[in-house]
């Protein structure tokens with residue numbers, strides 16, 4: 619008698635993994651994007667420490683404080699999505715920066731998320747938070 623159970627189970631498992639692969643990739647892009655925003659937040663904090671507690675008006679100014687001395691690119695969009703979203707011009711004591719656009723919808727993250735502010739947390743959207751520091 620010929621056994622077909624194991625190959626069939628392996629094929630189903632492979633099909634399941636291949637079917638979910640784009641979703642896993644989308645989630646890894648979100649994690650990388652959150653890492654970028656954490657890096658931007660740290661650079662903004664360093665800049666503010668050197669600038670009497672004030673944040674810059676443009677994000678490009680913090681490039682020397684970044685690991686690669688360039689504004690990172692969102693892996694899902696393939697471009698810098700952060701400079702366009704950065705806002706501090708009206709109030710140099712505060713800022714908001716986020717991934718501009720609908721780049722992470724495949725991972726169930728709404729447009730213009732993840733985001734962070736001077737309070738130090740990165741928000742994923744839909745009430746999910748990764749708390750780097752307690753909000754003030």
Ligand SMILES: [Zn+2]
Pocket residue numbers: 651692693694695699717721722731732
């Ligand atoms: Zn992004």
